[in-house]
Amino acid sequence: MATHKLLLLPGDGIGPEVMGEVKRLIDWLNSAGIAKFETDTGLVGGSAYDAHKVSISEGDMAKALAADAIIFGAVGGPKWDAVPYEVRPEAGLLRLRKDLALFANLRPAVCYPALAEASSLKREAVEGLDIMIVRELTGGVYFGEPKTITDLGNGQKRAVDTQVYDTYEIERIGRVAFELARKRKNKVTSMEKRNVMKSGVLWNEVMTQVHKREYSDVTLEHQLADSGGMMLVKWPKQFDVIVTDNLFGDMLSDIAAMLTGSLGMLPSASLGEVDVKSKKRKALYEPVHGSAPDIAGQGLANPIAMISSFGMALRYSFDMGALADKVDAAIAAVLASGLRTADIKSEGTTAASTTQMGEAILKEL
Amino acid sequence: MATHKLLLLPGDGIGPEVMGEVKRLIDWLNSAGIAKFETDTGLVGGSAYDAHKVSISEGDMAKALAADAIIFGAVGGPKWDAVPYEVRPEAGLLRLRKDLALFANLRPAVCYPALAEASSLKREAVEGLDIMIVRELTGGVYFGEPKTITDLGNGQKRAVDTQVYDTYEIERIGRVAFELARKRKNKVTSMEKRNVMKSGVLWNEVMTQVHKREYSDVTLEHQLADSGGMMLVKWPKQFDVIVTDNLFGDMLSDIAAMLTGSLGMLPSASLGEVDVKSKKRKALYEPVHGSAPDIAGQGLANPIAMISSFGMALRYSFDMGALADKVDAAIAAVLASGLRTADIKSEGTTAASTTQMGEAILKEL
Ligand SMILES: CC(C)[C@H](C(=O)O)[C@@H](O)C(=O)O
Numbered sequence: 214m215a216t217h218k219l220l221l222l223p224g225d226g227i228g229p230e231v232m233g234e235v236k237r238l239i240d241w242l243n244s245a246g247i248a249k250f251e252t253d254t255g256l257v258g259g260s261a262y263d264a265h266k267v268s269i270s271e272g273d274m275a276k277a278l279a280a281d282a283i284i285f286g287a288v289g290g291p292k293w294d295a296v297p298y299e300v301r302p303e304a305g306l307l308r309l310r311k312d313l314a315l316f317a318n319l320r321p322a323v324c325y326p327a328l329a330e331a332s333s334l335k336r337e338a339v340e341g342l343d344i345m346i347v348r349e350l351t352g353g354v355y356f357g358e359p360k361t362i363t364d365l366g367n368g369q370k371r372a373v374d375t376q377v378y379d380t381y382e383i384e385r386i387g388r389v390a391f392e393l394a395r396k397r398k399n400k401v402t403s404m405e406k407r408n409v410m411k412s413g414v415l416w417n418e419v420m421t422q423v424h425k426r427e428y429s430d431v432t433l434e435h436q437l438a439d440s441g442g443m444m445l446v447k448w449p450k451q452f453d454v455i456v457t458d459n460l461f462g463d464m465l466s467d468i469a470a471m472l473t474g475s476l477g478m479l480p481s482a483s484l485g486e487v488d489v490k491s492k493k494r495k496a497l498y499e500p501v502h503g504s505a506p507d508i509a510g511q512g513l514a515n516p517i518a519m520i521s522s523f524g525m526a527l528r529y530s531f532d533m534g535a536l537a538d539k540v541d542a543a544i545a546a547v548l549a550s551g552l553r554t555a556d557i558k559s560e561g562t563t564a565a566s567t568t569q570m571g572e573a574i575l576k577e578l
Numbered sequence: 579m580a581t582h583k584l585l586l587l588p589g590d591g592i593g594p595e596v597m598g599e600v601k602r603l604i605d606w607l608n609s610a611g612i613a614k615f616e617t618d619t620g621l622v623g624g625s626a627y628d629a630h631k632v633s634i635s636e637g638d639m640a641k642a643l644a645a646d647a648i649i650f651g652a653v654g655g656p657k658w659d660a661v662p663y664e665v666r667p668e669a670g671l672l673r674l675r676k677d678l679a680l681f682a683n684l685r686p687a688v689c690y691p692a693l694a695e696a697s698s699l700k701r702e703a704v705e706g707l708d709i710m711i712v713r714e715l716t717g718g719v720y721f722g723e724p725k726t727i728t729d730l731g732n733g734q735k736r737a738v739d740t741q742v743y744d745t746y747e748i749e750r751i752g753r754v755a756f757e758l759a760r761k762r763k764n765k766v767t768s769m770e771k772r773n774v775m776k777s778g779v780l781w782n783e784v785m786t787q788v789h790k791r792e793y794s795d796v797t798l799e800h801q802l803a804d805s806g807g808m809m810l811v812k813w814p815k816q817f818d819v820i821v822t823d824n825l826f827g828d829m830l831s832d833i834a835a836m837l838t839g840s841l842g843m844l845p846s847a848s849l850g851e852v853d854v855k856s857k858k859r860k861a862l863y864e865p866v867h868g869s870a871p872d873i874a875g876q877g878l879a880n881p882i883a884m885i886s887s888f889g890m891a892l893r894y895s896f897d898m899g900a901l902a903d904k905v906d907a908a909i910a911a912v913l914a915s916g917l918r919t920a921d922i923k924s925e926g927t928t929a930a931s932t933t934q935m936g937e938a939i940l941k942e943l
């Protein structure tokens with residue numbers, strides 16, 4: 214059996230708690246002889262700042278580059294609101310994405326049947342919802358230069374951020390979306406603001422070309438990002454795969470996640486290019502939810518998004534699709550049994566702490 | 579009685595139809611001696627392109643600069659998808675905003691009680707919703723330079739858009755938001771991405787200063803734009819006034835509009851600075867909905883957003899708040915009577931065409 218090297222980066226807030234439940238799962242997989250994971254742990258975000266005055270140390274970056282996959286908790290919190298911009302908690306996550314070239318962020322927005330009521334949307338609008346948002350993650354306004362604040366004198370400053378996209382960046386994220394669509398409902402909706410942004414014009418043009426050249430069997434639709442956002446709220450089930458840039462993806466995937474009523478439940482995968490020789494790809498898996506500092510350390514956090522992110526790692530990094538399916542089924546079964554953490558509790562369900570939820574899922578497995 | 583000069587720019591798609599109902603209202607106000615409006619009409623968007631190969635002619639720009647207010651329909655449609663970027667329909671609207679320095683875009687998101695069912699959100703989440711989105715309209719990535727597509731050779735192109743904000747631009751839009759909040763529920767939520775964008779850092783800093791210096795009686799909250807979008811979907815009633823930049827404002831205001839179930843009903847105002855001498859300000863009023871080319875020319879369009887935008891003109895440009903209230907009340911009464919255009923029809927209501935709806939509102943007045 215191959216040994217897989219995992220780097221666990223629990224981060225801040227509820228990160229360490231939810232990561233604890235993934236550790237429990239990994240330990241069991243190892244001891245039951247189902248898989249062989251070698252884990253190491255590092256610091257990222259505010260906890261790295263507290264220890265080393267950086268958002269991730271060079272040592273942990275080296276570990277990240279050497280790992281087969283990174284399992285990431287969450288970063289940030291009011292405690293670090295005043296730290297310098299360059300070492301704010303988020304900088305650690307952004308550096309991991311950039312230096313590992315994790316350009317493809319997959320964010321499924323799935324409505325768990327048992328939780329349809331938790332959505333602010335009407336049941337018929339979200340029940341059975343299953344869309345995949347593919348967000349470009351290493352380009353756009355997140356990393357473009359110049360990115361500066363200049364003092365103009367007279368009490369005036371000027372802030373500049375730069376959105377930059379090259380053809381190849383759009384092509385490769387397009388391919389990820391089309392490939393996923395082929396295994397799903399065969400439809401891709403590309404979203405940009407071509408009526409205002411030159412990057413939108415190029416995005417639209419390149420998606421159209423890639424589609425025509427390599428994926429004409431898939432349905433491709435184009436939508437302006439603002440009306441795309443509206444359509445997500447109005448009738449999300451019209452979508453299958455949505456592909457969009459870094460900033461629009463940030464907004465649209467959060468909104469899609471909230472629609473499902475399952476925010477504390479949704480995983481994400483950030484993937485690099487497949488290496489031609491080793492057939493491996495760099496990858497980072499993290500829950501869509503944040504560090505929720507307000508409930509940290511109280512056993513209130515929902516570990517499902519984190520466990521489900523580990524499930525995505527099984528699927529996308531280790532070719533253990535069958536085991537990933539089992540993890541998903543265990544989560545669904547535990548939910549169906551009525552067990553709920555505080556964020557998803559409703560009448561007639563049974564309250565569970567972070568640990569109780571993790572244990573129940575493991576038992577189901 | 580003072581004479582007010584209006585420039586009507588119906589634009590494309592359903593623009594001319596809904597503008598027809600505003601004309602009907604203006605004619606009646608004039609003939610009943612309630613007000614004195616002098617109207618002129620111009621071309622903008624695709625219709626200007628068809629006539630002059632530009633998205634707005636210099637003659638119509640001159641008229642726009644000379645008018646007391648512009649009443650704007652909608653622009654765009656697939657017919658003009660292939661026209662050069664510089665003369666695409668939207669360019670006419672963007673030039674009006676920029677050249678008239680209409681930096682403050684007010685977009686109320688109100689849920690009409692009679693229409694709460696039309697929302698995809700649960701009734702309790704949207705009933706009674708009344709928020710005001712204040713969007714910066716002449717800065718940011720919409721107008722920043724460079725804004726280019728460069729050919730890099732080898733089949734590669736590079737697209738660049740630039741987000742730029744100066745202190746004074748953030749200050750003045752902040753003041754608009756705080757002033758509005760004072761007349762409402764006294765709360766402003768500022769949204770940006772300070773964890774990723776330098777413009778977000780400056781935005782946050784300047785809002786905090788303006789608040790401290792001039793509006794400490796108003797509650798100010800800061801939210802990251804992505805989680806702000808989530809909160810809008812989860813529980814929109816937590817907001818009163820939201821202030822945000824041009825691009826986030828574009829996304830968030832559309833989403834807020836869709837939440838209400840009243841998209842075809844929502845107006846907007848785009849305002850310039852008040853001139854110290856004349857006490858006047860440049861202004862453009864337009865519905866939030868677009869040109870809806872698919873239903874154009876069939877009498878299906880809902881004229882309420884357009885009429886309501888004219889109502890905002892009465893309020894913000896002509897100091898006729900009482901008359902504006904009457905327009906709002908007439909719209910509410912007609913809706914309560916059960917009359918509905920196709921976009922908002924539901925069981926037990928009476929179908930109305932664009933004209934029938936306009937006539938009913940006028941009759942109510
Ligand atoms: C934490 C933050 C930098 C990050 C982002 O903006 O990408 C987060 O919102 C996300 O969506 O992963």
Ligand SMILES: CC(C)[C@H](C(=O)O)[C@@H](O)C(=O)O
Pocket residue numbers: 408409439668671672828
């Ligand atoms: C038509 C388009 C240029 C415009 C914008 O992006 O500002 C529209 O979406 C709006 O919100 O007024």
